[in-house]
Every structure is written in structure tokens, then in C-alpha cells.
Amino acid sequence: MKIFIDPGHGGSDPGAVGINGTRESDVVLKVGLKLKEILINNGFTVRMSRETDEYVSLTKRAELANKTAADLFISIHCNGFTNPDAKGSEVYSYPGNAQAEKLAGILLWHICNGIGTANRGTRKENFAVLRLSKMPAVLVETAFITNPDEEKMMCGGGFAEKAAYALAKGICEFCGVALSTAETEGENFEHWGSVHLENLLKKGYIKNPELWKDFDKSPTAAMVLALADKITGI
Numbered sequence: 001m002k003i004f005i006d007p008g009h010g011g012s013d014p015g016a017v018g019i020n021g022t023r024e025s026d027v028v029l030k031v032g033l034k035l036k037e038i039l040i041n042n043g044f045t046v047r048m049s050r051e052t053d054e055y056v057s058l059t060k061r062a063e064l065a066n067k068t069a070a071d072l073f074i075s076i077h078c079n080g081f082t083n084p085d086a087k088g089s090e091v092y093s094y095p096g097n098a099q100a101e102k103l104a105g106i107l108l109w110h111i112c113n114g115i116g117t118a119n120r121g122t123r124k125e126n127f128a129v130l131r132l133s134k135m136p137a138v139l140v141e142t143a144f145i146t147n148p149d150e151e152k153m154m155c156g157g158g159f160a161e162k163a164a165y166a167l168a169k170g171i172c173e174f175c176g177v178a179l180s181t182a183e184t185e186g187e188n189f190e191h192w193g194s195v196h197l198e199n200l201l202k203k204g205y206i207k208n209p210e211l212w213k214d215f216d217k218s219p220t221a222a223m224v225l226a227l228a229d230k231i232t233g234i
């Protein structure tokens, strides 16, 4: 099976941008690259529309997928809306494509389950990448980057892994194969902050690791001052 992964946007087109400046193009590239790794480890052949922060037109994306004769086309996006309360996941397919609609349903279930988002349902839309791709094609809106909570989730440790594993599970289910690396699921990935905490503990700058273990919480000013004082202390 050959899977074409299409991380949306890139280069001059950042896609939707969260209130804290998180760019859709960056988030979906991370998910796409992780998905590529997992699928290759599971015996799939993978092609991508982009593997760096570069601009690729919508027609070019579909052309690349058609040229490589991919079996499935998976476009990865983050949703955006003017109302910051909008949240959850949805997956699109082209009207009238039953195989793509089936794949959309499977992927949506896995993504909601994998990253813990609300299920907004599958939808049909005349998106260029879906219309121009010859194989079953879906567009996954992982979550809303314009929702502050979901933006925070996207920036948190393990998001790309969780989303990628969810998509890989769905692709495997659609193809009727088992995901062989399920034991290393996203939930077990360490937060990126843990390595820094460990280093500072080793160096003796931090004595009470419990105070710092809630990696996505802000420390108090006193905690930051005390740490900076220790590190810069004479």
C-alpha cells in the first residue's frame, strides 16, 4: 500500500494561526512526518507533498499523489474559525466517493479517540485536493488552532505522536492490517520538558522536582527567580 501524506499549507502560507502564534503549517508538518515514520515502520510505502516548511500549490499536491499512484491520500490540517469556542475534529471527503467516505469515518473515530477531541462528524466538500486526487482522498481537520485550549494541546508534548498514531491506526483499519508498533503509542511519549528537568536535577539546580512536574503550568515568579539566581549565582 502506498500512502500519500499531505501536510496542509507551508512556506508563505502558514494556514490558520492560533492566538498564541502557533501556525497550522508547523503543527501539521510534525504530524505528517511522524505519521510517515509510523507507516514506514509498518511496511507501508509513503510519499509526502512536503517534508519541510515550503509552499506547494493545491493542484501540485494532487498531481504528486496521482503521479506516484498512491492508494490513499491523507491531507492533514488544523481547523480555524472566528469564534474561539469552536472545537473538535472533522474529516472531509469528496461528495459521491464511498471509499473516501468510509475512510473519513474510520479516521475521525480514531483521531477523536486518540487526541481526545469532540466528534463534529464527517463532511463532504468540493476541496481541490479531494477533487483532483484519483485515489480515495480525505482531509482531516485535527482540531481548532483558533480555540485556545486546542491550540495549547497542539503545542503540548506528544500531540504530533498521538495524532499520528491515531491516523496510522485508522489507515491500518481501513486497509485491514494491524498496526504493529501500537505498544509505543503517543500516550507513553515523554513531555519535552522532562529531559530539562532531569538535567537541572542532575546539576543540582532543582531540589524539589514535584514543583516543576506540571510541565504545561506556569511557575510562580518566585520559582523562576530562585532558579535563575541559583544558575547565575556566584
Ligand SMILES: [Zn+2]
Residues within 6 Å of the ligand: 008, 009, 015, 016, 024, 077, 078
Ligand atoms: Zn488548513
